[in-house]
Amino acid sequence: MSAHTELVSRLRAAWLSGKTRPMEYRVAQLEALGRFLDEKKQDILDATALDMGKPPFEVELSEISICRSELNHTLNNLGTWMKDKHVEKNWATQLDSAFIRKDPYGVVLIIGPWNYPINLLLVPLIGAIAAGNCVVMKPSEISRNVERLVAETLPRYLDKDCFAVVTAGTEETTRLLENKFDYIFFTGSPSVGRIVMTAAAKHLTPVTLELGGKNPCYVSDTCNVQNVARRVAWGRFFNAGQTCVAPDYVLCSLEMQEKLLVALREAITEFYGPNPQESPDFARIVGDKHFQRVQALLRSGRVAIGGQTDAQTRYIAPTVLVDVQQDDPVMQEEIFGPILPILTVTSLDDAIAFINARERPLAIYVFSSCKKVVNQVLEKTSSGGFCANDTIMHMTLTSLPFGGIGQSGLGHYHGHYSFDTFSHPRATLLRGAGREALNTPRYPPYAPRRLPLLRATTETKRRAACTLL
Structure with a gap:
């Protein structure tokens, strides 16, 4: 038995014991995760600085604060989320109890990315714990200092019987995916997402895939240009552009x-x-490989702003490209770097057609002081998320689902949606053991005269249409 198989088996035994199901247990583990964020804050700041020179302010905002917000929101609402949801009944079941029980899936795998290595690992973890699952976490080996921090310190805060961190490269992760998990949550590129989904299919394991995409940003002629520039520049150059929801x-x-x-x-x-x-x-x-890839994209179009690079420190200046063509390399892949191409269109309809001719993105941004323009883009396009007159900020709301569509992802999370993602909605009907006479009409030998009665007690009738004057 491999180490990974043994680990999964151990966690499955813990889950089958029912240890993770009580609300008190879930709350205790979530509170322990909060202590990790508080006590290891400086270590997180140091590790992200070593991995990608990330400014402390950006780490506080995008890693620690978002995790804490998600954690507090979950703790504030967990009791309500866990309650059975009673549903409408037909006449045949009026004396019975019908509800949806939020069951944990079991042993879930969360594979995190390197660009926001704390946020994008711990936010789904919060949902998985809240839903009552056991969890195997696989942080990205690319952000190696954060990987080491998570692997060495997080297990000290969580129950080792139910939660584990696995450090693995590509080959080890491939072997890890050979094990049967009850749910897999992956954040990363579409190409690796296909590999994860293929591995999950062998066990019919459900998945959430949080992928990337080229997020368009339409700027209409009716807007405050200075405000647009500041909000677009912030969204594009935050974390040196290594953000899946950045305007591309x-x-x-x-x-x-x-x-x-x-x-x-x-x-x-x-x-x-x-x-x-x-x-x-x-x-x-x-990393060097990522630097070389992004640097090569500077050859698309013409550099209008920035363009300076330094391979030794992996620095690429905030850059704006113009005269970019649709078939240029910078338009063929998600940039994931501090480069902003500008393409010109002749009209709003032209912009919408341009967006719709491509894979559906993780986010669409539009800037306009005209509500009609905003609504047209919203109604005539499709994307994982949508934000008008700003960038990125929609993902800070725990009340909104975050996720992609099509090429940009499958499934969603954040807040209540995280809890739902890691919960199986178990349909439950509790009937009484007596009153057998009420069941007799449905039993053989069948009598056609009983059919109207059965239909009347089991079919849902359409409500009468109501016209508002």
Whole structure:
């Protein structure tokens, strides 16, 4: 028996014992996770700085604060979420009890990415714990300092019988996926997502895939250009652009492009100074391989702002490209770096057609002071999420589901949606053992005269239409 198989078997035995089911147990584990965030805060700041030069402010905001918000929201509402949900009944079951029981799946696997290695590992973990599961966590080996921190310290806070951290590269992860899990939650690229889904299919294991995509950002001619530039620049260059929901490219008119370039240059200088390489508030690319890939994308179009690089420190300046063509390399893949291409369109309809001709993205952004423009983009496109007149901020709401569609993902989470993702809605009908005479009409030998009675007591009738005057 391999170490991974033995681990999964041990956790499954713990789950079958019912240990994770009581609310008190779930609350205790969630509170322990909160202590990890509080007591290891400085270690998290140090590890993310070593991995990608991430500014402490960005770590506080995007890693620690979001996790704490998710944790508090879950603790505030867990009792309500766990309650059975009673449902409507037909006439045949009026004397019975019908409800949905939120059952844990069992032993789940969470595979985290490197770009937000705390947030994107712990937020799904919060949902899995809240739902009563045992969990195997696999942090990304690319953000190796955070991986080491999580592997060495997180198990000290959680119940080792029910929760485990596995460190693994590609080959070891492939072997890990050969084991039967009851649910798999993966965050990463579409190419690896297909591998995970293929492995899950062998055991008919349900999955959530949080993938990426090229998120379009349409800027109409009716907007405050300075505000647009600051919000787009913040969303694009936060974490050096290594954000799955970052605006990946801008669509606007040629006239707006000229105004936007001036405003973007001002915003970048305001944020990072005249030389962003010296700014303590601008992160670095996570590794040499990723640096080389992003650097190669600078050859698309023409550099209008930025473009400077330093391979030794994996620095790529906040960069804006113009004269970009649809078939340029920068438009063929998710950028995942501090590069913002601008493509010109002739109209709103042209922008919508451009968006709809491509894979559905994780997010769509639109900037306009005209509500009609915003609503047109919302109604005529499809994406995992949508945000008007800002970027990224929709994912800070625990009340909204976060997830992709099509190429950008499968399933969603955050807040109540995390609890639901890791819970099986178990249909439950509790009938009395007596009153057998009421059941007789449905038994053989069948008599056609009984059919109207059975239909009347079991069929759902359509309500009469009501016209509002």
